[in-house]
Amino acid sequence: MPLWLLITRRIAVMVISLFFVALLTFLIVNVLPGDVATAILGDTATPDQVAALRGSLGLDQPVLLRFMKWFFDLLQGDFGTSLTFNRPVGPMIAGRLLNSATLALICMIVVIPVSILFGAIAAVKQGSLLDRAITGLTTFLFGMPEYVLALGAMLIFAIWLQWLPGAAMINPGESLFLHLDTLVLPVLVISLGGATYIIQMTRASMIDVLASPYVRTALLKGIPRWQVILKHALPNAMLPTLVEIGLSFGALLGGLVIIETIFNFAGIGQLMVMAVQSRDVPVLQACVLVIAAAYSLGSLLADIASMLLNPKLRN
């Protein structure tokens, strides 16, 4: 299949799935107890006040009608207006998306080479002390919830050692790069969490590939072992790992919810938590859509990369 056709196909699938994601979030938010009106007015408001606010926000209309209206606005590039802040959603998420994407990208840049390297080394030295150390550590980290890691890191580096700031106070509109030190702890925690899975994947598929007849063929051609590992084994072993990396990019953006909240990082995850708390549907919708789009984009990139590595998929 030619590359352009694959991309077209995948984008078509992506648009369709995003539509359903949006519809689903809309419906789910709607069945949650409480709504934006009670959230804004607080517990002391009378039912009349709530009803009046609901009317002025258009919440008395049927769900599907509201969804259609939101959807057609979206088609025209309008993400709607935040119910709690009364500001357009578009610009509101743009800045935060940039922050989160930067954070995620830095993490990927750290995670991918490091975890492929460690995974491959563990596989090549299978059964050695090094392999057991890598496997043991990744298993340990894999079982550790992110918030434990985050709090642990904060406790050690920000509170005891006082090397790094524990919270990322970035003023709206300020560049992230003015506060590089605030990025270190979030990147560390996210990378530790994300790397474990990729290390284990790389290790497992590398072990399979190293045992394959074509690696044996290459060795018995007289090619030095390190060259066989780099040229023959690694590209083939990367195939399943790539798909995983692509998917983990989306998971990364989605998983920022916890990390951003803990480190008080002005990203999309933090915004989403706020939107859920205040039942601010337009903001929540936008956040969910953006994260879902990141998932799709990640797996599309993974597919393109595996097509480049795997000739069987190319024609």
Added chain:
Amino acid sequence: MIPQRHEIRQAGVENAVLAIENLSITYGKGSEAVHAVRGVTLSIAPGEAYGLIGESGSGKSTVAFSCMGHVAGGEIETGSIKLKGENLLRLSPAGWQSVRGNRVAMVYQDPMNALNPAFKLGAQVAEALIRHRNMTRKDALARAVELFRQVRLPDPENLAQRYPHQISGGQQQRVVIAMAIACEAELLIMDEPTTGLDITTEAHILDLIADLRKRLGMAILFISHNLRVVAQVCDRVGVLYAGQMVEEGPASEVLRRARHPYTMGLNNSLLPIDGAVKRLNPIPGSLPDLRNVPGGCIFAARCAYATPQCKDAVPAIQVVGSRHVSRCIFNEILPLAERAAETRKRFGPEESVPPQLSVVDLDFSYARPSLALPFLNRKEQSKALDRVTLAIRPGETLGIVGESGSGKSTLARCIAGLRAPTGGSVRMEGQRLEPLAGQRSRDARKRVQIVFQNPDSALNPMRTVGEIVSRPIGLYGNASGPEVAKRTAELLEMVNLSERYLTRFPRELSGGEKQRVNIARALAADPDIIICDEPTSALDISVQAAVLNTLIDLRAKRGVAYIFITHDLGVVRYIADRVAVMYSGSVLETGPVREVFANPGHAYTEMLLSAMPRGERHARHAPEEIVSRARPVQGQGCPFADRCLRYLGQECDAVTPPLRLGRNGHMVSCHIPLRT
């Protein structure tokens, strides 16, 4: 230049290309150590082709890979491997790198997996040249194209730019051979190079090997389990049993005048080349446990000629002829000819008996998703079966032969109701059966059973043999209560397994035993017809002989009919009453076995028959290859038109061939009338 035979005879160990001496290899440590190879000695003269034969577990591949310094997980305990006098076992890792692919090169059993799926074919061949001949990438690629031409690959320039999955299995093996001869190695090791290939492809590869030997004159170590293929290629053969060399001698002599009971057993397991229906004489018992090697003659426990004397000491090598040695102390009194084998009559009902099961105009198409946007897929059709019509009478054995991709397994699955045909019908005594087994009546399901090719995956690993065999008895209501246990034991006895097997799990059984359990399971339903889909293809020849004997006995006892699907013409000729030859989803020829084999009416059948190995030096010549004709369009003309040696022209491409009728139901689909 191949040295003349007398030169080979004079060539001693001194100027041998390869000299293996007293080689012992062990896998594992301590009491669990498997002594896989013990004291193997052999030498190969310049230009000589030496065949190493033995069944699975004999250690032949271990010996082959030890010559490349690649004994994964094993340890070479004693011995030496000398290449032109230089002991390879003393080499450093860097030393091995300069030998591998350069002075010793290898051709592998499974070419598909031996080639790197992510590399262009030209680059894979060029790699060794860049490494060992210091060639530039450009020169090496040009040389690779030249090598592709030498191994007679079509359109070599274009092929060099393609990937392994884009070419056929036979072409893949040619690429592997090109890779092996790239640096003009002194020794070429071939590890089952034609196993798994179609019979005509095998013939082409063997021809190519003979041709390359003539031109390049390298020494060859040829590993195979197929005695006839070895005898066709090799000057001398060594027979390996349980890690020990038991016989060695000139190829034709070992095949015809074996002087060791194990070699005789292998020869007796071979299907007769003349199409006689003598009963096969397989080797009883199984391989000894090599963790605890028994003393004395390693084969004594399975040997019909063994006396207590045989267990006293490992027999010394005895000279039994010119360059012919055996490890049997009774070699002089072993009978010369094959042991008298009882003959059996060809079975099969009369022409006039109405068919029990018939297949009428059966079609099966695969839908290939085309490359369009989602939800807009137009399906492209690819036919695996094209108007197949066949009939089988009660108690008859119908053999279905064809190469891979001929649709024979799809046919089996459609008859068994595992796949729904896209057209036509399967009928039982004239009654149309539902397409899928689940829709068929219990009685219809009971009457047709199937035995699969791979005995491992067909058995549930979590169930005991007793549970596996007894389940169909209860399911089809053939017995109940204590009767079931009795029936199960009877069934096992019928396939020559004792009651001890009832409580065993599949993993505790050998390949042959597993296949017998599969047969017993099929029999448990008390069927009229058993479909056997390549039931012996994954088995060693001595095991195959035993399984075929079991099937023949059951037919005589129970009157069950078989639809026997195989790519092995020898098996069909041996077991079947009638045969159908399939190609590309169509039946090209069908008729009584004797008639079809003696007087083949279709050029394809002729081609298959001429490609059968006969066990004689240079006896086989692969059919002429035709590369100029375009592949026929499916559903138009004759599917074999592009490879046919009796091609008539336009007519064959455009017009569906008529059905020509011969004697006794012999039918051929061809534009050329049958010779009578």
